[in-house]
Amino acid sequence: MLGIARGFVHFCGMPYFPLYDNASFYCLECGTPLGYGRHDRKFCSAACKNRYHNARRYPGLDKTVARVLRILESNREVLSKLVRMGIHDIDRLTLQHLGFRAEYSTSFRLVSRRHQVYTCFDYTYELTPSRVRHISWISPEEEAQREGAGKKKK
């Protein structure tokens, strides 16, 4: 009973529907009731307004992230299999046939013009125009050392 009494506004004996029943009185992003603000108000905050517009500006973002992650995971699987088989050096065409997509990596470091070091999560490899060399696994300890070394330089 109390809820109904609060929701309905009686004015001169005429029952008015509660303001919150109107869709425009809820934040379009998070659904928070906007209360008795301006009639054209659509969002509870600037953050919600930005989130709402960004989601519409980049509608495929989540799908893109998922797609790239799948490719990277598949690349990592290929590298991991090669290392387990004791293969650390392979020509790029063979690797491509195994489903590896060299244009996707998680980091890249140019040592010299012909010496490019890439990583795919916890695997590292060097790319030459024709071969993939020095494929190896980076242990978490090594990873931490690299991170530390990278931070010291800054």
Ligand SMILES: [Zn+2]
């Ligand atoms: Zn909101």
